[in-house]
Amino acid sequence: MCLGIPGKIHSIRDDAGLTMGVVDFGGVRRDVCLQYVADEVAVGDYVIVHVGFAITRVDEEEAQRTFEILKEMSQLDELEWMADLVEKGKGAGETA
Amino acid sequence: MRYLAEYRDADIAKTLIARIKARATRQWTLMEVCGGQTHTIVRQGLDELLVGAVEMIHGPGCPVCVTPLEQIDKALAIAARPGVIFTSFGDMLRVPGSDCDLQQVRARGGDVKVVYSPLDALALAQRNPDKEVVFFAVGFETTAPANAMAVWRARDLGVSNFSVLVSHVTVPPAITAILDAPDNRVQGFLAAGHVCAVMGWEEYEPIAAKYKVPIIVTGFEPVDILEGISMAVAQLEDGRHEVENQYVRSVRRQGTPPARALVAKVFELANRQWRGIGEIPMSGLRLRPEFAAYDAEQKFGVAGLTVSEPAACKAGDVLTGRIKPPQCLAFGTACTPERPLGAPMVSTEGACSAYYNLARYRTAESTEVTP
Numbered sequence: 330m331c332l333g334i335p336g337k338i339h340s341i342r343d344d345a346g347l348t349m350g351v352v353d354f355g356g357v358r359r360d361v362c363l364q365y366v367a368d369e370v371a372v373g374d375y376v377i378v379h380v381g382f383a384i385t386r387v388d389e390e391e392a393q394r395t396f397e398i399l400k401e402m403s404q405l406d407e408l409e410w411m412a413d414l415v416e417k418g419k420g421a422g423e424t425a
Numbered sequence: 426m427r428y429l430a431e432y433r434d435a436d437i438a439k440t441l442i443a444r445i446k447a448r449a450t451r452q453w454t455l456m457e458v459c460g461g462q463t464h465t466i467v468r469q470g471l472d473e474l475l476v477g478a479v480e481m482i483h484g485p486g487c488p489v490c491v492t493p494l495e496q497i498d499k500a501l502a503i504a505a506r507p508g509v510i511f512t513s514f515g516d517m518l519r520v521p522g523s524d525c526d527l528q529q530v531r532a533r534g535g536d537v538k539v540v541y542s543p544l545d546a547l548a549l550a551q552r553n554p555d556k557e558v559v560f561f562a563v564g565f566e567t568t569a570p571a572n573a574m575a576v577w578r579a580r581d582l583g584v585s586n587f588s589v590l591v592s593h594v595t596v597p598p599a600i601t602a603i604l605d606a607p608d609n610r611v612q613g614f615l616a617a618g619h620v621c622a623v624m625g626w627e628e629y630e631p632i633a634a635k636y637k638v639p640i641i642v643t644g645f646e647p648v649d650i651l652e653g654i655s656m657a658v659a660q661l662e663d664g665r666h667e668v669e670n671q672y673v674r675s676v677r678r679q680g681t682p683p684a685r686a687l688v689a690k691v692f693e694l695a696n697r698q699w700r701g702i703g704e705i706p707m708s709g710l711r712l713r714p715e716f717a718a719y720d721a722e723q724k725f726g727v728a729g730l731t732v733s734e735p736a737a738c739k740a741g742d743v744l745t746g747r748i749k750p751p752q753c754l755a756f757g758t759a760c761t762p763e764r765p766l767g768a769p770m771v772s773t774e775g776a777c778s779a780y781y782n783l784a785r786y787r788t789a790e791s792t793e794v795t796p
């Protein structure tokens with residue numbers, strides 16, 4: 330929960346006053362709150378995401394490097410079950 | 426600018442280790458605060474490679490590990506109630522409470538759901554107006570902005586069947602508590618890069634000055650950590666004690682101001698129990714009084730619950746660096762990742778689980794980064 334996962338912003342939208350977006354994590358897409366970085370990001374930028382919230386912007390190179398390292402550290406379990414959910418068509422980011 | 430290939434290059438690690446050893450005129454004692462860093466250090470054997478120059482003590486930076494038993498018991502009590510959907514990050518499900526864990530509560534019929542974001546828990550509350558949805562708001566400064574937003578949004582949107590069980594901890598008071606301990610041996614710290622991405626490092630500056638300890642904001646991969654250690658050793662050898670940033674790439678001195686601002690609006694500082702360590706003054710966050718309606722402890726009347734921790738678990742000594750996990754008598758016998766006695770054995774960020782898995786890592790990855 331503590332290590333952030335880097336991803337690429339795929340789209341940005343306003344959700345009743347909250348800046349939300351879809352972020353792509355190495356192929357797995359998920360809804361992410363972009364409110365805290367709204368002033369400094371655009372579609373295509375990379376952000377570090379903690380528990381569904383973008384906390385800081387990073388450059389692409391750093392994002393990719395961090396992603397590889399997390400994979401190596403097997404710290405991407407969260408993404409794995411997110412991917413599972415997408416496959417099962419539930420997609421909401423929660424599990425029974 | 427560095428490239429991935431270069432980062433994973435064992436030669437850089439070797440050069441850094443040689444530089445640290447050449448620079449150290451004695452063995453220095455450093456503490457890494459972040460559980461992710463502990464994981465890397467133990468897994469890559471960095472601590473063993475640095476013997477003679479640096480001893481690494483593993484700090485309390487695993488949020489799962491330091492969540493006190495009484496907060497787990499409160500979670501279990503709330504989760505077992507009819508009409509409640511109890512939501513949590515996945516890491517908390519197997520943390521043992523006094524007599525069971527959240528997974529067992531679920532097996533007995535409790536409605537326990539894992540969510541990825543606290544906003545998912547809020548959405549669940551909106552979809553289930555006839556249920557009470559409770560979110561277990563744990564973690565360091567990295568999860569606080571997310572949890573603050575969920576509460577803020579709940580109030581904005583008028584969602585009254587949502588509440589949070591708060592067990593937030595913050596890093597700087599823990600560093601101060603470690604330095605204040607009469608038997609403290611730590612001479613310098615690697616602060617957690619990701620925590621500082623949110624909070625910046627202004628809070629560390631008075632600590633470095635008062636206690637005369639170098640504090641290096643450090644990333645969590647092998648070369649980051651070695652670079653952080655090298656910077657700390659250079660300061661110690663020069664007699665300097667400053668806050669320096671190794672993890673420059675995404676951390677700014679002021680952190681992420683909008684996130685800090687909302688955390689400060691929703692939460693206030695409070696005394697907090699740390700599992701195995703005890704109460705550290707002003708080391709946690711609790712909801713401000715104006716958000717009392719979202720406080721699960723008040724809603725479910727569990728605020729008064731207190732418990733004592735199992736005597737066999739030496740988590741407190743592990744988390745403050747007095748002992749290394751294998752020195753705990755329960756390590757690998759009464760306590761394993763399959764049947765954990767204490768929280769540091771549960772989470773992959775926990776020191777006990779990192780040591781337990783060491784043999785497996787080393788055999789599986791002997792051809793990788795380990796210099």
Ligand code: SF4
Pocket residue numbers: 737738739740741743750753754755756757760761765766767768769770777
């Ligand atoms: S090995 Fe288990 S019992 Fe011993 S300190 Fe670690 S978590 Fe506690």
